[in-house]
Amino acid sequence: MKTTRFATTVAAVAAAALFAGCATSPTVTPQLQEARATVHSAESDPAVLKYAALDLKKASDSLRRADELSVKRESPADIDSAAYIASTQARTAMALAKAATQEEAIKAAEADRERARADANAARARAAQDQAANAQMAAAAAGADANNARAQAAAAQADAANAQAQAAALQQELNDLQARQTDRGMLVTLGDVLFEFGRAEIKPNAQQSIAKLAHYLNQHPDRRILIEGFTDSVGSDSANLVLSQRRSQAVADALRAQGVDPTRISTRGYGEQYPVASNASTSDRAMNRRVEVYISNDNQPVRARS
């Protein structure tokens, strides 16, 4: 009896053991399902394969262990623990892959930043250079202006000096000719020393006075000239009139020979009219024998005597 009962017990234990070994449905817990999903998503992530292959393998191995426990129908606590470890290792692999990817991105971004920095520096340098160039140009322009102004001032000064010198020279010439201002213009009186008695040819030694007068007139091409001839009271009126006309014409011819435009020149003979002295003495008569040259103060003909 005893033996039989014992045998039955052994058989039952063996059967139970056998049953357990042959069980076809494994124990699957929610934690295991979660672990499978997590490991699977880590396995399908290219970044994980690239940067965290070792950690992914740990996760895969742990999941395999959990699956084995599941097949053996071990306690859910054991399965859950193994599954938890697999899941955690898969998450670790993904975190490492994400970190490595970001670290790569940081390197690229740092290169970008260096480029941007270089660009910013270059832009600043360009701006500064432009500014400097502009300033230089402005300075050069100002310098050129200053030089110009100086040159102009110098030229003006030279012109002024020149004009002054010219004016002085001309004034000197007029002084030499003993010119004096009258209400009809500048008057130069050529005395009878120019002419032989009773003749109208200018003496050779009088040419110098004519030359000075011509020079002055050539320097003032706008001025007009009126040449008036006079005699003393000796001789007939008509002869004196003709003589005075010829003498004034002789002076006009001499000026024309020195380059003075004849259209500027008018001549008149007044004979013994308009004496400047009494005709009573030789010296007075000598003063009356004369040629007066009037030079206009502007470009209008010299007014005739009225």
Next chain:
Amino acid sequence: MNQHSMMNGRAALLACATLALAACASAPPPKEQMAVARSSVDQATGNAAEAPAELATARDKLARANAAMARKDYVQARQLADEAAADAALAQASARSNRSSRALSEVRESIQQLQTQLNRS
């Protein structure tokens, strides 16, 4: 007859003893796993400040593993030690990922600033 019965009884006892021993042998104190867990958690404590939740989980697991060791629940202790080591590794990885994420956005922000500056000038 009686002797046979005695022999059977011995065999049964032996079988029981063997089973009991086997149960005991399957769960020796997990010293190695505990050491790994401790060093992993120590390491994470030093460099996983950026992943406080994961770090807290790892430390909690290690504390519970120590408690299991103290009550000689070696099966539990081993599981908790393995989990604590995995948690500590996750804490370190997450911290590194969080650090690089922040660094990346900082670099990108500074590029944005430079570009704004460039466009202004």
